[in-house]
Amino acid sequence: MSATGPRKLPIVVLISGSGSNLQAIIDAAQAGLPVEIRAVISNKAEAYGLERARQAGITTRVLNHKDYPDRESYDAALAAVIDDCGAELVVLAGFMRILSDGFVRRYEGRMLNIHPSLLPRHRGLDTHARALAAGDAVHGATVHFVSPELDAGPIILQARVPVQPNDSPESLAARVLREEHRIYPEAIRWFAEGRLKLDQGRALLDGKPISP
Incomplete structure (x- = not known):
């Protein structure tokens, strides 16, 4: 621990809806969970979780999957945003997208989901x-942990x-x-x-x- 406290892990949170699990993570971070939420990313502009993030002063991004011709191109754009944030952990919190195998492999061991x-x-x-x-x-x-097979990754x-x-x-x-x-x-x-x-x-x- 340094004079300024423990290092905070940079994370991004992916959402599609109301973001209640996002809110639980925001609340925990404000109470001492050692993470820095670099961005909240949604595939839906109307997701209420984006408002939760804005109220907490967290950067938000919308990547509408309808703007991309296929799953792979969408996932490539999503990965670019995640990497630009410097995230060391990707947290899926009601992100209603099936992710491509390539995307999952890119973040293997660094991506969590709750089911x-x-x-x-x-x-x-x-x-x-x-x-x-x-x-x-x-x-x-x-x-x-997220694996290529839906809801089948190692249980934590x-x-x-x-x-x-x-x-x-x-x-x-x-x-x-x-x-x-x-x-x-x-x-x-x-x-x-x-x-x-x-x-x-x-x-x-x-x-x-x-x-x-």
Whole structure:
């Protein structure tokens, strides 16, 4: 630690919507999470998360995927913005884009995502309704490293949420979201402190494999 405090890890956050997980990260950073959010990037100009970033004095960028002819050209433009920010970690926080394999490989071990289920259960969309339809007793959220296969990267941290008999997808989603807001900043802290790494396809915390 220097006289000015611990080094802050430069990160970018990618969003497509309301940005509630972004807000949790902003709040954590203001409370001492050792990161500097260099930019919040969205593929949708109307994403409310951009307003959250502006209110916190964070640079925002919009890259509309409709302005690009294909996924690869969009991802190349996105990577250029990320690299121009000097980001050492890419944080996906409700970024509703499937990323190309080349993009994922470019940031391998330096890109995190949070998914609203206990992976490997319920990859993809509509996880809360699917958990209820399956009769799951427990649901939750998962922070993981991003891999080319959708929602299949090495698991870092999970939060378990009991399913109540009278749950609707909306009520279950609300309780899961509260846990997302808790565990995502924690996983980012581990990375920022150098405790979390990806090694040969395994997530390691303090040099030991993480088991969900």
